[in-house]
Amino acid sequence: MLNRTQISTLLVAAALGGAITVSRADETYIPLISKGFQHQFWQAVKLGAEQEAQKLSVKISFEGPETEAMVDKQIDMLSADLAKHPKAIGFAALDSKAAIPLLKKAQAEHIPVIAFDSGVDSDIPLTTCATDNIAAAAVAADKMAELIGDSGEVALVVHDQTSRTGIDRRDGFLNEMKAKHPKVKIVSVQYGGGDQLKSTEITKAILEANPNLKGIFGANEGSIIGVLHGVKESKKKLVVIGYDSGKEQIEAIKSGDEAGAITQNPIGIGACVVESAVKALKGDKLPKKVDTGFYWYDKSNVSDPKIAALLYN
Amino acid sequence: MAEPKTATIEAEERVATTFRAQVFGSIARQKLFAFASLIVLMVFFGFASPAFMQVENLLGILQSTAVNGVLAIASTFVIITAGIDLSVGTLMTFCAVMAGVFLTNWQLPLWTGVLAAIATGAMSGLLSGTFVAKLKLPPFIATLGMMLVNKGLALVVAGDKPIYFSDSENFSTISQGSMIGYVLPSLPVPNSVLILFVLAIAASAVLSRTALGRYTFALGSNEEAVRLSGVNVDRWKITIYVLAGAICGVAGLLIASRLNSAQPALGQGYELEAIAAVVIGGTSLSGGTGTVLGTIIGAFIMSVLTNGLRILSVPQEWQIVVTGVIIILAVYIDILRRRKL
Secondary structure, eight states, X not given: OHHHHHHHHHHHHHHHHHHOOOOOTTXXXXXXXXXXXXXXXXXXXXXXXXXXXXXXXXXXXXXXXXXXXXHHHHHHHHHHHHHTOOSOEEEOOSSHHHHHHHHHHHHHTTOOEEEETTOOSSSOSSEEEEOOHHHHHHHHHHHHHHHTTTOEEEEEEESOSSSHHHHHHHHHHHHHHHHHOTTEEEEEEEEOTTOHHHHHHHHHHHHHHOTTXXXXXXXXXXXXXXXXXXXXXXXXXXXXXXXXXXXXXHHHHHHTSSOEEEEEOHHHHHHHHHHHHHHHHHTOOOOSEEEOOEEEEETTTTTOHHHHTTOOO | OOOOHHHHHHHHHHHHHHHHHHHHTHHHHHHHHHHHHHHHHHHHHHHHOTTTTSHHHHHHHHHHHHHHHHHHHHHHHHHHTTOOOTTHHHHHHHHHHHHHIIIIISXXXXXXXXXXXXXXXXXXXXXXXXXXXXXXXXXXHHHHHHHHHHHHHHHHHHTTSOEEOXXXXXXXXXXXXXXXXXXXXXXXXXXXXXXXXXHHHHHHHHHHHSHHHHHHHHHHHHHHHHHXXXXXXXXXXXXXXXXXXXXXXXXXXXXXXXXXXXXXXXOTTHHHHHHHHHHHTTOOTTSSOOOHHHHXXXXXXXXXXXXXXXHTTOOHHHHHHHHHHHHHHHHHHHHHHHHHO
């Protein structure tokens, strides 16, 4: 029995050993802690960071909690990464205030912190690489108004009501409508957790309740995929506007099921983090904020190389 | 109390005998085994990376175990009765949010707020326990329902956004301060860890030295026999769920104090991590056996694994796979060992 136990233990140890990547001590190591890793968006940020890291010959790692609710898991990740005494650190805070004690520790150890995505409410990060989500959602609102003839009923399917991106995209859209398109009426704002299936059900319910609906805005990739499915299942025809990219969304735009979407520049965000960190290590002065940009894309420019480079499948 | 006296004594004696056998027999060995696995893991990670064995990182591991450890203690009680509590994670969150309401919105004194948050947990446990004992709902369903109720209530009460504890200055010291560090400055073990250990010792004492503990085991071994010996089964069962709920309240305070905020969207999924810790620690899901010490070791195995893989920069996707494999392996080895006994 004991032998079998020992064998199993050895097997596990060997399996672990195989998975380890040996790191050299003299390499510049920069861990990036994001808000997630499973969504295609974060994978694109990771790709951008990896490409930039290779260019500047530094070593990075990229981690994030399984859901954007897991604030404590993200803090554990930050804590484990600080124990490795990295040269610099990239951080997309789920909750800025919760991370302050650890960020202070990084500051005390003179580890430069680069914030990305929604940023960190504090003076500690040297710069923030992010999209201006409020301005981007306002563009989505303008396009929506234009496509429905500047009047009628519109609904929103948003990923959540607690995260910075959820709040900014919702408010950016709502405020722009209120200020510039008074005849457009927002009849419903619902939250689907970025889950495709939940967002589908929500969309169907909205369509059921509002037969005169002219358009729906889905505020992230998961939400808009749900909206597309919900509209299809309800066999309705209306103006659908999305956010980010992903294969399904790009195809919907090409086929005309979706009018268009806002894309951020996730690869640019990843590259910006690594580039800023390396600059900080050289002692360069960094701007307080780097707007990594956003673009409106639709059927007409989805294949344009400039746009295609920002989209991920 | 109309219990026939002799029957009660007999039942208690029977329970005590089986309990003694468990302590000196399989359970003791299980604990040794779990402890050995923990040491093997730590030695492995220690050799694999110099960063792992640093005091700072070990303190980080201790701190990251505190919340899951406390939730796992709550789960241990329920699982020993052959029940399951799926509501521990979101109940923790709801208690954290209520602590925010008591301390930040109502400006209650710190200790009143703390006790009220624990009472919130106990109240929710009272509901779960009543559903299980009186309405005869299967524990899985009753606590699944309560998991969703707590999750929703946390969002409603908090108004969908975090509640911060910036007004009550001492609140963060519940988790982040260090009483041990005050005595031994070189070893600033966070209070959350101290609370975990104190709670573990208390829970262990309840399980092994009180009537409640004896009935917890007895209900898991043979509920019908306990009922037939004239014991008020429903009352003890409800008490166990109330206790588990109150312990979730403590977890809620720990997480809120660590994050200095009550995060209303957190908590789902934490019940499964707690159950994993309990099972790795040798408590059987079919009830009747288990120890708090085993559970604590199980919780540490989970967090050492998470931290170690992270320190080694194992890609995150593989971290998840390895954690799953270890859980299956740990429980399988336990089953093999039991068969040999």
